[in-house]
Amino acid sequence: MTGFDELRLTGVGRRFGTADALADLDLTIQRGEFIALLGPSGCGKSTALNCLAGLLPLTAGSIWQDDQRIDTLPPEKRGFGMVFQNYALFPHLTVRDNIAFGLRMRRLPKDEVRRRTEAAIEMVRLVEHASKLPGQLSGGQQQRVAIARATVLEPSLVLMDEPLSNLDAKLRLEMRTEIRRLHQSLGLTTVYVTHDQEEALSMADRLVVMRLGRVQQIGTPEQVHTKPATWHVADFMGYRNLLPVTAGRVDGETIVVPLGGTTVEGVAQLPPQADGVAQTGALATGDQVVAAVRPEDVRLGNDDVAGLRGRVEVIEYQGRELAAEVVLSDGVRLHTRTDRKVEPGEHVSVSITPGRLLVYPSGGSAELPAAELATAGLAV
Amino acid sequence: MTGFDELRLTGVGRRFGTADALADLDLTIQRGEFIALLGPSGCGKSTALNCLAGLLPLTAGSIWQDDQRIDTLPPEKRGFGMVFQNYALFPHLTVRDNIAFGLRMRRLPKDEVRRRTEAAIEMVRLVEHASKLPGQLSGGQQQRVAIARATVLEPSLVLMDEPLSNLDAKLRLEMRTEIRRLHQSLGLTTVYVTHDQEEALSMADRLVVMRLGRVQQIGTPEQVHTKPATWHVADFMGYRNLLPVTAGRVDGETIVVPLGGTTVEGVAQLPPQADGVAQTGALATGDQVVAAVRPEDVRLGNDDVAGLRGRVEVIEYQGRELAAEVVLSDGVRLHTRTDRKVEPGEHVSVSITPGRLLVYPSGGSAELPAAELATAGLAV
């Protein structure tokens, strides 16, 4: 089975017992696209990949490759490649043989197998380890074998389940580049699961953000990053400050919310429509809403400026910048980032980058559980 | 075996066949310290943890807990806790029983076991999954079980091998906080392997940076981050631009190196002395050196400024900022980060934050292999 023009998942679902690990997944993947699946741990990303690969039978929906229905095809007939989250290396085969396995299955000429295998080994920087068994490798080395094994086949669709999670930052960058390079030079289609937003943002053409087995938002990195469709997505995309408040004045897209004894202006957001783009409107004064803002968009200034004010509590050194928690006068705790040298206990002014405070409908108290708020680091 | 005042590793080494996976590790860990082990994949981090835990016999050196030599004690007698890189969950036990296992081994009263287990389950947010078997969990869920299982015992020393690698950013932050909290509230001593620099920098009291089985630098996060001891450490710490050049004029700490047809000033670095802190001096004009600078310290400006100039080649969207590769007039390729909107092909001026270009002795060509440079993304 070679290339395809598009891959369509319609209403794909997978149930374990009574729990839906994946539900109602509708997604069309164009040939050559790089799709990243994102979402909290346990949200169904691996399940989705497994369904696509044919390793888990669907409990609902269907998968179409162009006009052919493929969800009943066994995995080996689909011709997709997969990097397993737990690698699933063949313990009895050396690194080299693990990588060559797929090529051999295709009965390629010996020469070509050797050539391509060696190239893949080099790509993942395992030349000195090529004759070891998986059990003799470090975690990151194993992960690289898994990557090489799946990509050496240059399959029409590569499914990667957190393929870089055990690599250090430097190697991760390099591998990212390699994966992008492979993707582009061979015109592969890639579905990539990652928990690393930066990875997702920088590599993917489109992101699929999931939660509890359901898609929350599908969009370009920029869309998802700047316009999260729900406060859950915002939460996940690094809007670490999620404040359940009551909407004040609403004026078109602009909505005023109370904060720190005063009010700030936010941009109203509405749940996405079918086309996957967030729509505005329909938020009214008095609604329970969630205001979301990233730490980077909360700026600390000198104490003497008017507006929001707070006291620095916890600070954490993070490379160039500091992560600081600031408690406002109304007790709301804000996560911020700053390159100023601040000390715990210091009083500071706080300003929010205009247009970067997003306001979401809360979706009812059931949708905004206290526990979740607490875990989001928010003092209610 | 309960608390200790210090843990001393002297000359610890571990050899597999003819290859040293770990060599000459000297490290003294104070009670209550949080030590992070950092280094490229395969550098011996897990090996070091395994040696400490007693899971791998040493081939050299010894380990002392206060005045007692412990390297021949079996693991269960050392009373350390460990999060395994591959989790190593008990496949036949539910999440709850996995976590309770250690407590049961201690023959704690049933009540206490239950109480502490439930608390740990809650800590890692697995309440709904407590009765599942590991095989029914997602990757991240498994990893959380591993964390809970090791920490619920509140051991005198916790060894964690990339415990957060399979968690999404948000959960990772939360778990980090939990781990720090445990560490502080119980006064645990923690040795933490991570490939995530930010994690290492933000959590650890001291970092141990390793390479090829050997320690490269031991220091506080700030020391390691701003004064990497060798260009290898620099490389690893995100100094993505590593330029092999010939030293120009040397003036105390200041050293002039050629770049992009002109010259720039850098800060001379020397290999660390025994105390682990980098020393300066002794670099001479004409030496082969490596200049290192982080992408964040390479700023792009308008085309009209004098000085370094280049053309933007690849750009990559990374959340708020862009990662751009700029090719200078002499063909050197620099990785930069910018929040300006630049386009591929655009001509820009390039400036380097003063004092942020570090210059290292190259250690001879053997120490600066071409391959490694290539993998560092550098066009030679």
Added chain:
Amino acid sequence: MSTVSGLDWRHRLAERGVDRRLWLLLPATVFVLVLFIYPFVYGLSLSFQPMNGGGAFANYQKFFSDAYQRDTILTTLKIALPAALLNVLAAVPIAFRMRGRFRGKRLMTTVLVIPITLGTVLTAQGLLNFLGPTGWFNRVLMGIGLTDDPIRLTNNYWGVFFSLIVTGFPFAFLLVLSYLSGIDPTLERAAATLGASRSQRFRRITLPLLAPGLATTFLLTFVLAFSVFPSAVLVGNPAGSTRVISLAAYQAAYEQYDYAYASAIAMIMGAVELVVVAVVLIWRSRLYTGSTGGKG
């Protein structure tokens, strides 16, 4: 420091596999030494004390110089090797198919294992009854006109062979099935995503991981088949084509009451088995043995 070098010594030993875990060997070793090796050495020395005089090796010479006795080795191998091979080879694909989940699987497994309970006597009686000249099998054959005269399937090589299959197959099946269950199915799935067909997955992944277990299974089935005694007598032709070596030993011991000679024959029997076993073990030691992912 002398204590330190003492400890280093311990690391070195541990590296070579000598550590306190070896104590776990103790109970079994003591047990075997006391209850087996000690009596066995008597048997061995007895074999060098021929009842009717002669040199120490007289019994061995007697055995090898008598074609009637010597041939028992070949006779036994001719029965035991094919039977053991067939048992193992048949068990593999069947066990392999019993892995997935399907309705009635438990029943199937149980039914396949049940013949293990038959024992040699029931098997022998059953074979004699069923395959005998007027047994159901021949009745059916003659009934549907496949043959006019009953075909003889007992009191010859085939009788013994069948009895070894009936008793040996479930044994092999049970072991193989259990060994198989320890192999992580994810590995096969990984192979499937790499384009390996069912049979390729089996050959390249499952089989190699199963091989150490297969070696052991073969060994045990072979040893059981090699020492076949009651069925060689009951359903075989004990004076002729199924005159196996254990029968020769039995006759020496219990018909001629020449225990020394019997011991010698039994030693030879053990030695022949040992050769086969050694070949298998050497082969096994070259296989990958280790975690197969299924239990971790």
Added chain:
Amino acid sequence: MSAPTSTSAAVHNDGPTRAKGVRRSLRATPTAWVIWAVVAFFFVNLAGVVGSVLVSSFGRRWFDTWLPSGFTTQWYGEAWHEFGLLHVITVTLIASALVVALSVVVGAPAAYVLARQNFPGKRLVYITFLLPILMPPITYGIPLATVLYKFGFAGHLSGVVLANLVPSVPFVILTMTPFIEQVDPRIESAARMLGAGTRAVFLKILAPLLVPGLLASAILVLVRTVGMFELTFLTAGPDSQTLVVALYYSMSAAGIRAQQSVDAMAVIYTSMMLVLLVVALRFVNPTQLVARVKEEPE
């Protein structure tokens, strides 16, 4: 046999889509058909083998006909009384339970070391454990019995148990070794890190993971013990004869015995084994394993 339809991947419930979709489970390969045909053939014949004995054991007289000319349970009654089978069966059960338990307790740790560790002299140890399986009891049975009589073990149940342990312990060692090799040592490491000593590692971690292996070797040891005539005979006292001694007697001793009576003994023997086996399989299914969980959650 319903098997062919359930071979390939008939592993999941029929979802709503499956009705329309290709029935994957029906695509049994030709190999599958051949295999199941062979299995079916095997079973038909096996049923014939077992059935003919069963029928015969209830037959009054059975000459050149499809079935006996009459049915009776007299053979069972006679065997039962002649050998005091109630007692014999009790002894057999106790002896085999003890042998199975002890051989696992003694054998499993040794298997563990052989599976996990390379140490000098390992080959020698291995051969030593192999020998009792290779060597027919003729070579060591009588001296072994002497030793056991000397120390007052033989002549009672304890002698029977000890003597049967001689081939059983190595048997457990041999069968268990590959099972232990399959277990990832890191699981054990994890347990040790949590403070589990060797005993706890064995009981809490290895034992559950090795259930299929333990079960398989226990069943096999059981079968061997229940069927081990020579060593049992040599060491048994009048009160510690096992069923196989009675069976061998009825089969091969001098004197006249109705064919049906031997068949009845064999059926009794097999029924006892069958009960044991079914009980064992009831409690532990050899294929219902940890790995299963990974395979198909449902």
Added chain:
Amino acid sequence: ACGAPTTGKPSAGSTGEVPDKPAKAVTLNILDVAGNLQLTQGMIDEFVKQHSDVISKVTYSKSPAPELAGKIKAQQNANRVDIDLVLTGTDGLSAGQQQGLWNDLLPKYADRLPGMKDYLAPAQKMQELAGNSGVTVTYYPSGPLLEYLPAKVPQPPTSAEELLAYAKANKGKVMYARPANSGPGRTFLMGLPYVLGDKDPKDPINGWDKTWAYLKELNQYVDYYPSGTADTMKALANGSSNIIVSTTGWDINPRVLGTVPKEAAITTLKGFHWVTDAHYAVVPKGVSTDKQAAILQLLQFMLTPEQQAKAYDKGYFYPGPAIKGVELTQAPQESQDAIKEYGRPEYDKLIAENPTEVPLDAKSLVAAFDKWDREVGGGKVKKS
């Protein structure tokens, strides 16, 4: 000689003078390796009932004969003999004699066993064969006989030649079991030299030329040799064989049991001699003198006519009694009924009119088996 860790001296209490009566009632462990209990258990139980002051309890066990010697040897080497009385055929008896396992009861205690004086003449010969350690308890003339179904063989062969001719004409229809595994088989083997008039019927290696030649010729018309008499009986019953070899016991008892049709008949070959058989009681060395005393009393009890009459059984060892003057009418009713229905009046005549011979001694017998295995039974291999 069979290599045991220790070679023990007889344990205390097993040597010395045997009292007339045990100091207190003993428990006896009796091992039967010959199927003899079928005949004698009634006698023993009766004794215990009547003399519970001598024997308080008996435990019976049964085992095949060949392994017997090893077990006793092991016990004696360890000085712990727990088998007090063994009931055996000639094979077990002589195996034990070769190994020196048995206590000599004779002639020392002959006076305590007056019943031995009444042995039938052939039983007396069997007793002589037993030497000093065994006491004959049951006797039968055995065979060789030919057994057939009159419906299938209207004119049974009456001489060796005729048998051969019949076998030739009816390939595969004459059958006997492998002598080493079968009483009738070995009786046939030992009886042939008399029928054929061989040089030395007691010397199978040098004196049986005609016998071996005959057997080899017969072998050409025999399909296979089952490994037990029972299989030949079955073959006769189901029609896959027409003529098998038999003995008196194997003729009557299986028909009683229903394994062979009642209408089966027997015949003999011209010039045949009975090759007799007996069962013995032996006492292993190491049995305490008290127990020996009890055993002597028991044996004497068993050798009384009333008890011996139980040996008629259901024709199992027909006739069974070893001593003179035991009539069928003294036997239990059940026994009488069975023999009345299935017994053969012609046996009395056959027994009275044909000479009896003792079987081969153990060594010669083993040699004969070996030769038969190699040259007759083993000959099959090349043929098929």
